[in-house]
Amino acid sequence: MEKECSNETCTKESCEGCPSREKPNFRAELNSYSSIGHVIGVVSGKGGVGKSLVTASLANAMAAKGYRVGILDADITGPSIPRMFGLQGPAQVDDNGIYPPLTANGIKVMSINLLLPGEEEPVIWRGPIIANMVKQFWTDVVWGELDYLFVDMPPGTGDVPLTVFQSLPVEGVVIVTSPQDLVKMIVTKAYKMAQMMKVPVLGIVENYSYVECPDCGKRIYVFGESHIDEIAASMDLEVLGKMPIQTEYAKAADEGRFAEVLNEYLENAAASLKK
Template sequence: MFFKKKSKLPDTVNSAVGIETVMSQIKNFVQRHFALPDETLFNVALHKRIITVSLPFPCEKDAEQLASQLCDTIALPSDLTCKFVSNIPMFATKQPLVRNVKNIVAVSSGKGGVGKSATAVNLALALSKLGARVGVLDADIYGPSVPLMLGTTNKSPDTEDNKTMQPIYAHKLVSNSIGYLVDNEHASIWRGPMASKALQQLINETEWPLLDYLIVDMPPGTGDIQLTMAQQIPLTAAVVVTTPQDIALADAGKGIAMYEKLSIPVLGLIENMSYFECPNCATQSPIFSTDGASKLAKRYHLPVLAEVPIDMHIRQNADNGKSLFDDKNCVGLQNIYLQAARQMSINMANNVALSDVAKAANVGIDITRLD
């Protein structure tokens, strides 16, 4: 998205000193606006009077707004235009990266029933809406629900070499799940090592296309299988889902502690069922208590990415395998998930180190553009 605005400066900036001043002002704006720790995370380049700002998080949906904010802060010469693009890097992990996958984010919960799977799917849809290339791995071996939520229950992965699987495509996302491979009517009665091996096969034997983010819907809980999975998957970071009740918060705290023990950054909390908003009078009723996630976030020095209300549209779209972002009645909910996805990706850039591949290149952020 290009943006051009009249200014009080001369119509043209021809001198190298003038261009350098404008570029420096833009860098300062970006660094302050997003609180980025250093300039190596983004790039500002000039080519044929077009200034391109490459950001380390998805920004296509916000490109025009960002350009407008920039021009409200900096008086660009009239012969220059500015555009914002995404160039999402690979951030550091403790395990070798999965082929074609830049970053893996676990969406987890301390207990079941808090809306973890719905959050994982809607967060993935929101990232895609912002402009990222996104996949979903359903790691909930015992209760896979991603196929239902994506409307792909009757599909199964194809294989071209009898060794690897092609992921399932729906709603501009790719996904894989044990639910595509096991009959839905059969219970998955597996011991921990079997479940862990199945997960490793799902993630490593899937022919993922180039992805900026792979969202992993983790099994609920913090037992041995969750710990093993978290250690075996090259996780970049995690998001913890909870509801406002004390019992859910206690278990969510255990999940945060597990990731801290594994030195996996937690990018924030998402509180589901925060309140019910009356459709007639817009009165908000906190059915399951108030400020639960805020208190937990304060204790662990984490941000709250979103407070998601109780809303039948979340359930309806998930049950019908439809995207919440195709529902014209869900603009408010869409904005909540978009803001959560936006802040999650910015927090990753602010709090997670670049991978060794990006560091070793030492030629700027473009090295992390795998495509």
């Protein structure tokens, strides 16, 4: 019979082995028809910094190297990955689970947009329901054999990032930011959350770093001079890439042809994932 703890009788010795001392395990069980080698989160402290662009670019880079790759679109209220790759639902479903459709370059994708009647249907759900949906993308989706699964997180440090960090075996995160005045605060928030959840930060990617003049090649720093190197150094992090504004990438995403994009500015980021 287990001993009941009380403030009057508890000591360090008497409480050893007490079930109440055990930390709760929130880890979700992977779908039985799936095997995933590495789970990498792509996060940001705010929206509009190109997080999905970085997620899709990293997935393309690893697929081009011959790895089996998947993308879990955890941005339930603002999904964009299916549109970028020209994918439409509904996803195939049977007794084994939900089957993620393939992009033109062989990447498996699961997103709420592939389960809704139309991609423009709004998701008006409360936080706990959204978080549970993300967990189901891990437990109910038949991912098959994957070397890398990239999780495209919603911005901020709310319910969904917390659920992903607690429920999925995330090995590391890539922080995406832009060269604006608030960048240090934004990066620090994402960095501290990863620290609190004991998830390694693999490095930082800066988007919108500059625009290159098509005539003379001069770099124009639209959002001001970047300070990402100093910020990364202060946190002992690596800058994995600096991406300029590329209209070709945006056009490919808008037209559903992002499978054709090999983002040269993230070669170092892709190389770091191989480690």
